[in-house]
Amino acid sequence: AQKITQTQPGMFVQEKEAVTLDCTYDTSDPSYGLFWYKQPSSGEMIFLIYQGSYDQQNATEGRYSLNFQKARKSANLVISASQLGDSAMYFCAMRELNTGNQFYFGTGTSLTVIP
Amino acid sequence: DAEITQSPRHKITETGRQVTLACHQTWNHNNMFWYRQDLGHGLRLIHYSYGVQDTNKGEVSDGYSVSRSNTEDLPLTLESAASSQTSVYFCASSEGGGAGSNQPQHFGDGTRLSIL
Numbered sequence: 001a002q003k004i005t006q007t008q009p010g011m012f013v014q015e016k017e018a019v020t021l022d023c024t025y026d027t028s029d030p031s032y033g034l035f036w037y038k039q040p041s042s043g044e045m046i047f048l049i050y051q052g053s054y055d056q057q058n059a060t061e062g063r064y065s066l067n068f069q070k071a072r073k074s075a076n077l078v079i080s081a082s083q084l085g086d087s088a089m090y091f092c093a094m095r096e097l098n099t100g101n102q103f104y105f106g107t108g109t110s111l112t113v114i115p
Numbered sequence: 116d117a118e119i120t121q122s123p124r125h126k127i128t129e130t131g132r133q134v135t136l137a138c139h140q141t142w143n144h145n146n147m148f149w150y151r152q153d154l155g156h157g158l159r160l161i162h163y164s165y166g167v168q169d170t171n172k173g174e175v176s177d178g179y180s181v182s183r184s185n186t187e188d189l190p191l192t193l194e195s196a197a198s199s200q201t202s203v204y205f206c207a208s209s210e211g212g213g214a215g216s217n218q219p220q221h222f223g224d225g226t227r228l229s230i231l
Contacts, residue, residue, distance in 0.1 A: 045222035107157035
């Protein structure tokens with residue numbers, strides 16, 4: 001079974017609008033961390049935001065927030081006030097505490113921001 | 116600032132040749148990883164290391180090998196390059212688990228490898 005599932009291969013959003021990128025995960029470990037990365041067309045992987053399984057509040061980092069629904073095993077990334085520079089691939093990843101060191105990545109979502 | 120450096124950034128080679136991709140990190144991380152990225156597959160783990168002299172196979176390890184003789188470097192070797200190994204390769208490092216489990220992986224800028 002896939003550890004991380006991203007069901008949206010491609011998404012479009014109007015500039016200045018908000019967009020939600022979906023991520024569901026599969027784990028039996030009660031302790032885990034969820035990460036989102038951005039990969040612009042230049043190719044580098046940029047860490048955006050982290051959510052721990054025991055965190056009581058949804059993580060936020062500037063215009064990025066994480067809609068964490070533990071019972072549904074989902075960790076959707078919300079980007080508010082989209083900008084043209086947000087056009088990129090976005091990857092969701094998980095790290096389980098019992099393995100501790102491996103990261104499991106989804107297949108990514110390509111986001112295009114339309115002016 | 117700490118960083119992770121991959122070289123070369125681009126390489127073209129022929130099938131059957133041995134190829135080595137370099138990865139050097141100054142984060143002083145024990146954990147290092149090699150991924151390949153192909154369209155529709157995201158990042159797939161090739162090999163990883165949790166410390167000096169430690170190496171482990173990932174989900175797509177056939178045809179690849181790594182060695183870890185110091186903390187900073189994890190070179191990836193393609194023993195006999197095949198066209199199916201044409202891909203973008205990323206090296207990453209991270210702190211250990213436990214207290215370090217909320218820390219992200221740090222990535223190099225990638226190596227684009229073409230095998231003709």
